[in-house]
Amino acid sequence: MPIIWLIPVAPLIGALIAGALALTRKAEKIAPLFTIATTLYSGYIALFLHRGYASSTWLTIGSSYRIALDVNLDALTFTMVCVVTLVSALVQLYSIGYMANENGYARYFAYVSIFTASMLGLVSADNLFQLYVCWELVGICSYLLIGFWWFKPSAANAAKKAFVVTRFGDVGFLLGVLLLSSAAGSFQFTAIAHTMHAISMGELLTPLVSARTFLWLAPLLLFCGAVGKSAQFPLHIWLPDAMEGPTPVSALIHAATMVAAGVYMVTRLFTLFAFVPVVTETVLVIGMITAFLSASIAIVQNDIKKVLAYSTISQLGYMMLGLGAMGTVIAPSVSGVYTTGQTAAMFHLTTHAMFKALLFLTAGSVIHALHHSSDPNDMRGMGGLMKRMPITAWTCLAGVLALAGLFPFSGFWSKDAIFGALREASAKEPVAMLALVVAIIVAGMTAFYSLRLWLMTFWGEPRSEHAEHAHESPWVMTLPLVILGFLSVFLGGYLYFGNRFANSLTGLNMPTEPLNPALAGISTLVALFGLWLAWKLYAVRNLEKDPVTNLPSSIYAFLVNLWYMDAFWNRFGAAWVVALGGMVAWFDRNVVDRIVSGLPAWVCQQGGLAIRKTESGQTQTYAVTVLAAVAFIIVTLLWLTRYLPGSMHITMITH
Amino acid sequence: MNSIDSHLPFLIMSALTLGSALVVVRVRNIVHAGFWLLPCFLGVAGLYALLQAHFFVVVQVLIYVGAILVLMLFALMLTQDVMNPNKPQTNRMSLPIGVFCIVFAAGVAAILTGHQWVNSNAVILPANVQTRQLGQALIGEYALPFEIASVLLLAALVGAIVLAKSEKEPAPLPLPTLAALPDSKPE
Amino acid sequence: MNLSDFLVVSSLLFMIGAYGAFTRKNAIAVILSIELMLNAANLNFLSFWRFLHPSSMEPQIFVLVGITLAAAEAAVGLAVILNIYRDFGTINVDEISLLKG
Numbered sequence: 001m002p003i004i005w006l007i008p009v010a011p012l013i014g015a016l017i018a019g020a021l022a023l024t025r026k027a028e029k030i031a032p033l034f035t036i037a038t039t040l041y042s043g044y045i046a047l048f049l050h051r052g053y054a055s056s057t058w059l060t061i062g063s064s065y066r067i068a069l070d071v072n073l074d075a076l077t078f079t080m081v082c083v084v085t086l087v088s089a090l091v092q093l094y095s096i097g098y099m100a101n102e103n104g105y106a107r108y109f110a111y112v113s114i115f116t117a118s119m120l121g122l123v124s125a126d127n128l129f130q131l132y133v134c135w136e137l138v139g140i141c142s143y144l145l146i147g148f149w150w151f152k153p154s155a156a157n158a159a160k161k162a163f164v165v166t167r168f169g170d171v172g173f174l175l176g177v178l179l180l181s182s183a184a185g186s187f188q189f190t191a192i193a194h195t196m197h198a199i200s201m202g203e204l205l206t207p208l209v210s211a212r213t214f215l216w217l218a219p220l221l222l223f224c225g226a227v228g229k230s231a232q233f234p235l236h237i238w239l240p241d242a243m244e245g246p247t248p249v250s251a252l253i254h255a256a257t258m259v260a261a262g263v264y265m266v267t268r269l270f271t272l273f274a275f276v277p278v279v280t281e282t283v284l285v286i287g288m289i290t291a292f293l294s295a296s297i298a299i300v301q302n303d304i305k306k307v308l309a310y311s312t313i314s315q316l317g318y319m320m321l322g323l324g325a326m327g328t329v330i331a332p333s334v335s336g337v338y339t340t341g342q343t344a345a346m347f348h349l350t351t352h353a354m355f356k357a358l359l360f361l362t363a364g365s366v367i368h369a370l371h372h373s374s375d376p377n378d379m380r381g382m383g384g385l386m387k388r389m390p391i392t393a394w395t396c397l398a399g400v401l402a403l404a405g406l407f408p409f410s411g412f413w414s415k416d417a418i419f420g421a422l423r424e425a426s427a428k429e430p431v432a433m434l435a436l437v438v439a440i441i442v443a444g445m446t447a448f449y450s451l452r453l454w455l456m457t458f459w460g461e462p463r464s465e466h467a468e469h470a471h472e473s474p475w476v477m478t479l480p481l482v483i484l485g486f487l488s489v490f491l492g493g494y495l496y497f498g499n500r501f502a503n504s505l506t507g508l509n510m511p512t513e514p515l516n517p518a519l520a521g522i523s524t525l526v527a528l529f530g531l532w533l534a535w536k537l538y539a540v541r542n543l544e545k546d547p548v549t550n551l552p553s554s555i556y557a558f559l560v561n562l563w564y565m566d567a568f569w570n571r572f573g574a575a576w577v578v579a580l581g582g583m584v585a586w587f588d589r590n591v592v593d594r595i596v597s598g599l600p601a602w603v604c605q606q607g608g609l610a611i612r613k614t615e616s617g618q619t620q621t622y623a624v625t626v627l628a629a630v631a632f633i634i635v636t637l638l639w640l641t642r643y644l645p646g647s648m649h650i651t652m653i654t655h
Numbered sequence: 656m657n658s659i660d661s662h663l664p665f666l667i668m669s670a671l672t673l674g675s676a677l678v679v680v681r682v683r684n685i686v687h688a689g690f691w692l693l694p695c696f697l698g699v700a701g702l703y704a705l706l707q708a709h710f711f712v713v714v715q716v717l718i719y720v721g722a723i724l725v726l727m728l729f730a731l732m733l734t735q736d737v738m739n740p741n742k743p744q745t746n747r748m749s750l751p752i753g754v755f756c757i758v759f760a761a762g763v764a765a766i767l768t769g770h771q772w773v774n775s776n777a778v779i780l781p782a783n784v785q786t787r788q789l790g791q792a793l794i795g796e797y798a799l800p801f802e803i804a805s806v807l808l809l810a811a812l813v814g815a816i817v818l819a820k821s822e823k824e825p826a827p828l829p830l831p832t833l834a835a836l837p838d839s840k841p842e
Numbered sequence: 843m844n845l846s847d848f849l850v851v852s853s854l855l856f857m858i859g860a861y862g863a864f865t866r867k868n869a870i871a872v873i874l875s876i877e878l879m880l881n882a883a884n885l886n887f888l889s890f891w892r893f894l895h896p897s898s899m900e901p902q903i904f905v906l907v908g909i910t911l912a913a914a915e916a917a918v919g920l921a922v923i924l925n926i927y928r929d930f931g932t933i934n935v936d937e938i939s940l941l942k943g
Contacts, residue, residue, distance in 0.1 A: 617939025620864050620872075624752060627860065631759055638766070659843040669851045676855055676878050680862030685871055692874055699881050702851065705843075706892040711884075711905060718909055723877065723916045730870055730920045734933055746936055749865040760857035767849045774845065777896045792899045793906075800903055804910040811914030818921035 004052045004071045007042045007081060008121040011088075014038030015113035022106035031106035035113040036092045042120060043085030046078060055126065064185050070126035075505045079346060080123035080264055083353045084257050088116045090480035091252040094361050097477040098248050098368055108148060112252065115141035119257055123264060127187035128177045131265065135173070135225065138258045139166055145253060146245040158244035165238035168573075169228020176221030180272070182207050183214065193271045200275050219273045223266065223283060230262025230316045233290040237566050239313055243305040243377075247364030250305060255312045255360050256353035263319045263349050267342050270323065274339075280324050281431055287320025288435045293563055295445040299452070300548050300559040303377045304363045307453050308356070311403060314442060315352050319345040321439055322418040325425040325432055340424060340513075343502040344417035350501070351410035351492045355402035358484035362396035365389065365477055366457060369470035379456040381464035383543060388470045391478045393458040395485035400454045402488040404447035405527050410492030412524075415443065417496075419519050443523050447530030452548075455538035463543070658774065665705055672698030683744045689724070689731045696720050709782035710789055848889035856882035869926065869933040873919045880912045 018031040052073040059067040073081070092112055099108055118141055122134035147159030181187050183206055184195035196218075198204040199211050206214040226232065231239035242254045253259070266273065266283065273279045291314045298310035322345035329339050369389060370376040386393040402409040405416075422439060425432035462468040472478065495501035499512040537547040549556060561567070659665065675695040679688045700715040780788070793801045855878060862875030884905045891901030927933050 615942060617942030618746075618936060619938075619941070620746065620748070620935060624748065624864050627759075627864070628755075631755075662843060665843045665847065673851065673854055673858065676858045679878065680858055680866065680871075680875055685868050688871055688874060692877070695878065696881065699855075699885060702848070702885060703888060706848070706888050708888045708892065708902070708905075711888060711902070714906075714909060718913060719877075719881070723913055726916055726920065727870065727874060727877075730923070734870065734923075734927065744867055744871065745865040746867055749861075752864045753861055756857040756861040760854050763853045763857075764850045767853065768846045770846065772845045772893065774893050775896055779892070779896050789899065789902055792903065797899065797903045800907055804907045808910050808914050811918050815917040815921035818918070819924045 002052070002054045003045060004049055004054045004073060007045050007071055007073065008117050008124055010038040010042045010045075010117075011035065011113045011120065012117035015110045015117060018106050018110035018113055022104070022110055024106075028106040031109045032092055032096050035109045035116075036089055038113065039085050039089045039092065039116050042116070043082060043089065046073060046081040046085070049073060050078065051075075053126075065181075065187075067129050067187060068127050069130055071124040072126035073124060075507060076264075076268060076346070077123050079350060079505065080260075081120060083260075083350055084116065084119050084123065087256045087353055087357045088112065088119075088252055090483060091248045091256075091357065091361070094251075094364070094477050094480040095246070095248040097474045098364055099246060102246075104148070108145075108246070111141055111144050111148070112249070115145065115253060115258070119261070122261055126189055128181055128189070128192065129187040131268075132174065132177050135229065135261065135265075136170065138253075138261060139163065139170070139229070142166075142242070142253050142258055145249040146242045148245055148249065152244070155244040158238075158241040162238040162242050165235055165569075166228040169224045169226070169235050171224070172221045173225025173228070176218055176223075176225070179208065179214070179218050179221060183218075189269065192269075196272050196275065216276045216278050219269075219275075219279045220282060222269060222272065223279070223286075226262030226266050226320075227286065228262070229265075230259050230320070231290075231313050232262070232286050232316065232320060233293055234565065234569075236290060236294060236313045237562075237569060240306050240309040240562075243303070243309050247305065247360060247367055250309070251357045251360030251364065254309065255356040259312065259316060260319075260349050260353065263316065263323065263345055266320075266323050267346055270339070270342055273323075274326065277429070280326050281429065282324070283320055284324025284425075284429075284431060284435055287317045287322075287324050288438050289317075290314070291317030291321060291442045292438050293565075295442045295449070297559055297562055298449045299445060300551075300556060301449075302379050302546070304366065304379050304382075304453060304457060305360070305377050307379075307449060308359050308363060311359075311446065311450065312356055314446065315348070315356065315403075318415065318418055318439065318442075319348050319352075321435055322348060322421050325418070325421040325435070328424050338506045339421070340417070340502075341421035343505050344414065344421045346505060347417050347492075347495065347501045348411075348414035350495070351402070351414040351488075354484055354491055355399045355410055355488040358395060358399040358481065358488050359403065361477070361481055361484065362392050362399060365392040365473045365481065366470075368473055368477070370464075370466045373464065373466040376466070379453065380546070382457045382462070382467050383460045383464075384458070384462040384467060385470055386458040388467075389458075389472045391472060391481060393454075395478075395481040396458065397454055398485040398488050400450045402492070403450045404531060405443055405523065406447070406531070407520075407524055408489075408493050410488050410490070413492035413496040416515060416520055416523065419523055420513070420516060423516065423519055440523055440526050444526040444530040447527040448534045451531050451534035452538050455534060456543065456546075459539055460541050460543055659705055661705065664701070668698050668701035668705065670698075671695075672702065681745075683741070685734075685744070686728075686731050689728050692724055692727065693720060696724065707779045707782075707785075710786045845889055845893040848893075849886065852882045852885040852889060855879075855885065867934050867936050869923045869935050869938075870920070872935065873916060873923070876915065876919075877912060880908060880915070884908050 014035040014037065017034040021027050021031045021034075050073075052071070055068050055070045055072075057066055058069045061067065092109065095108065095112070099105055102108065115138060118134050118137035122131060122138060125131040125134060143159045143163045146162050147156050149155045150159075177187075180192050180195070183199065183204070184192045186192065195204060196215075199206055199214055202211060205211075209217060228235045239254055239259065243250055245254070273283065294310040294313035294317065298307050298314065301307045301310060322341045325341040325344075326339045366382065366385060366389065367376045369385075370382070373381060375381065398409070402411040405411040419436065419439060422432050422436040426436055462470075497512060499510050502513075503509055551559075558564070672695055675691045675693075675698065678691040679695060682688045682691060696715060696719045700712050700720075703712045703715055779785075859875045859878030859880075859882060862878065863872050866872050866875060887901045887905045887908070891898065895901060923933055926938060930938055932938070
C-alpha cells in the first residue's frame with residue numbers, strides 16, 4: 001500500500017487511539033501525544049512526497065459506476081494539506097493547555113483528530129463521492145465539537161443549528177453531485193469536467209434538464225453546499241452560534257479549515273463554474289453581500305469570539321469575491337483551469353487560516369485567563385490586559401494588523417491579490433466594479449473592528465475584577481501563538497515575492513505580478529483610516545461607553561439584530577419547517593404508527609388473549625389434554641392399521 | 656387350557672375392585688375415600704390370586720394395604736379439615752370427563768374383547784417354585800433393575816423428607832386463651 | 843375367564859382412576875386415584891404374564907418395580923402436597939394456579 005494513503009488515514013488512527021483512551025480514566029492525558037503525532041506525520045508525508053496519486057475502487061455499482069477512494073496530492077491539495085495539518089497540530093498543542101481541566105479530554109482530541117482526517121480526506125478527494133462523504137464527515141465533527149459541552153443548552157442548540165442550517169446547503173450540494181455524476185456516468189473530477197465541456201459544446205444530452213439549464217443549474221447546486229459550509233449569505237447564521245464550542249475548535253474548524261471547505265470545493269471544481277457568466281456572477285454577488293453584511297455586524301459585537309466569527313464570515317466572503325471575479329485565466333486546460341481570482345482566493349485562504357487561527361487562539365488565551373468570570377467572552381469586561389498578558393497581546397496585534405490588511409502583514413498581500421482580480425474582472429463585468437468598491441469599504445470596516453477588538457481587550461485599564469487578576473497562559477498555549485504570529489506577519493510576503501504561491505498552485509514559472517500602486521494605495525489608505533478611527537475612539541484610558549452605541553439608533557438596532565437575518569429565517573424558514581414537521585409527525589403518529597405497530601400489536605394481543613385461555617393453570621386441565629391427545633393418537637393408529645394395511649402395522653404379539 | 660374356570664370368584668373380585676374404586680373417586684368425604692381404597696386393593700389382591708401370582712398377592716396386601724394406604728390415611732387425617740366435605744369434591748369438568756372416560760374405556764374394552772388372544776400352554780408353577788425363581792432372578796439376572804428400583808426408592812424417601820421438612824420453624828399455633836376455654840375457669 | 847376379561851377389568855380400573863385424577867379437587871384424592879391407575883397397570887402386567895408368558899420373569903420384575911414406584915410416588919407426592927399446603931394454605935388443586943397465563 002502506498003504511503004500516500006496515510007495522509008488521511010494517520011489522523012484517523014490517532015483518533016481511534018484517543019477514542020480508546022477516552023474509555024479509560026487514567027490514561028486520558030496521553031491522548032494528545034498520539035493525535036498530534038499522527039497529524040504532524042500526515043503533514044510530513046505530504047511535504048516529503050510533494051506530489052502523488054493513489055486510487056482504489058471501493059464499490060462498483062452496476063457496470064459503469066465506480067466509487068473510488070483517492071488520494072490526489074496535487075498542488076491545490078498540497079496547499080490545503082499543509083494548512084490543515086499545521087493549524088490542526090498547533091491547535092491541538094494549544095488545546096493541551098486550554099482543555100487541561102475539562103471532562104472528556106481524550107474525547108475532545110479524538111474528535112479533533114477525526115475532523116483532521118475527514119478534512120484531509122476531503123481535500124485529497126479526486127471524485128465527488130468521496131468529497132461529499134468527507135464533506136458530511138467534517139459537518140458531523142463540527143456538530144460534535146460545537147456541542148462538546150452538550151450539557152449547556154446553548155451549546156446543544158448551536159450544534160443543532162449548525163447541523164440543520166448547513167443541511168439546507170448540503171441538499172443542494174447532493175443534488176448537484178447526483179446531477180453531474182448521472183450526466184458523466186462517473187464521479188471522477190476529470191470525467192465530470194470533460195462531460196461539462198461536451199455538454200457546453202452540445203455534444204452530449206443531459207439528464208432531466210436541458211443543456212442550457214444544466215450548465216448553470218449544476219454548478220449553482222454545488223455552490224449551495226459551499227454557501228452552507230462556508231457560511232455565506234443567507235446561510236451564514238450558524239457560524240456565530242458555533243462559537244459555543246471550545247475556542248480552539250473555533251480556531252481550527254470555524255475559522256481556519258472547515259469553513260474554507262466551500263472555498264476549496266469551488267476552487268477545485270472551478271472548471272464547472274466557468275461556463276456560464278451567471279454562475280460566477282452569483283458567486284460574486286453572494287460573496288459581496290456576505291463580506292459587507294458580516295463586517296458591519298462585527299462592528300457592534302461585544303463578544304470577542306462573535307467579532308472574530310463575523311470577521312471570518314466576512315473574509316470568506318472575500319474569498320468568494322476572488323472566485324467569482326475569475327480575473328484572467330493563467331493556466332487554461334479542460335480539467336484544471338486556474339485564474340488569478342482562484343489563486344487569490346486560495347492565497348487568502350492560506351494567510352487567513354494563519355491569522356484567524358492566531359486571533360481565535362489569542363481570544364482563547366484571554367478567555368482562559370478570565371474563565372472565572374460570569375461572561376469571559378465579553379470585551380466590556382476586559383481592558384488593560386497588555387501588561388498582564390504580553391505575549392498574547394503582541395501576537396494578537398500581529399493577527400489584528402494582518403486581518404486589517406496593513407502592509408506588510410500577510411493579509412495585505414492576499415487581499416490585494418483579490419482586489420487585483422476584481423479590478424481585472426471589472427473591465428468586463430460592471431458588477432465586479434461594484435464588488436471592488438464594496439470590498440474596499442469592507443477593508444476599512446475590517447480595520448476598524450479588528451483594532452477595536454484589540455484595544456477593548458488589551459488597552460487602557462482593566463474594567464473588571466477578573467481582568468485585574470489575569471495571568472499569561474502556559475507555554476503550550478503561547479508557543480502556538482508565537483508560531484502563528486510569525487506566520488501571520490511574514491507568510492504573505494514570502495508567498496507573494498517570487499510569485500511563489502501562484503506558481504506552486506499552477507505549476508508555471510511566472511514572474512511576480514507587480515502591485516497596482518493605485519489599488520494598493522487606496523486599500524491601504526482605507527485600512528489606515530479604519531485603524532485611525534478605532535484608535536481615536538477606543539485608545540482611551542477608561543472606556544466607559546462603547547462609542548459604536550453612538551451610531552444612529554435605527555442603524556445600531558439593525559446591526560445589533562444581525563440585519564434581522566435570524567428573525568427572517570425563523571419567520572420564513574424555521575416556521576414552515578416546524579409546521580411541516582408537525583404535520584408529518586401527526587401523520588406518523590396517527591397513521592403510520594397505527595398501521596405499522598398497531599395492527600401487528602392488535603393481532604398478537606388478540607391471539608395471545610385467545611391462547612391464554614388454554615393456560616388455565618389447572619394441572620388437571622393439562623392432564624386431560626394429554627389424555628385427549630393419547631386418545632387421538634390411538635384412534636388415528638387404529639384407523640391407519642384398519643384402512644391402510646400396507647402403510648403401517650401395529651403388530652400385536654400373539655402366540 | 657390355561658383359562659380360569661372359576662367365574663364367580665372373578666366376578667366377585669372384579670365387582671369389589673371396580674365398585675370400591677368408583678366410591679373412592681366419587682365420595683365426598685376424603686377420609687371415606689381413603690378407607691374405600693382398602694377393599695379396592697384387596698380386590699386387586701384377589702385378582703392376583705386368581706392369576707396365580709402368589710407372591711404379588713402378599714406384596715399387594717403388605718405394601719399397598721400395609722404401607723401406602725396407611726401413609727395416605729395419615730395424610731388424610733392431617734388435612735381432613737381443610738376441605739369441606741359438604742361441598743362438591745369434583746371440578747366443573749367432571750361430567751364431560753366422565754363421559755369421555757366411559758367412551759374411552761368402552762372403546763378399549765371393545766378392542767380387547769374383539770381380539771383373539773392365544774393362550775400359552777406353559778404350566779403355571781406352584782407358589783413355592785415361582786417365588787424362589789423370582790428371588791433368584793432378582794439377585795441374579797435382574798439384579799440391576801432391582802438395585803435401580805431400590806436406589807430410586809431411597810432417593811424418593813430422602814427427597815420426601817427434604818421436601819416435607821419446613822425450612823423455618825412453623826408459626827406456633829395460637830394457644831387458646833383462658834376465656835376461650837369454657838371449662839377451664841376454676842370454680 | 844380369559845385374558846380379555848382381566849384386561850377389561852384392568853382398563854376399567856384405569857379409567858376410573860383417570861376420572862378421579864382429572865376431576866377430584868383434593869390433591870390427596872388425586873394421589874389416591876393415581877394409585878388406582880398404577881394398580882390397573884400392575885394387574886395388566888400380571889394378566890399378560892399369566893395367559894401369554896407364564897414362563898417368563900420380566901412381567902413380574904416390572905410389577906415389582908411398579909410397586910416400588912407407587913410407594914415412591916406416594917411418599918414424594920404427599921411431601922409435595924404438604925409443602926403446597928404450607929405455602930398456599932389449601933390443597934385444592936383448582937385454587938393452585940400459578941401457571942395461569
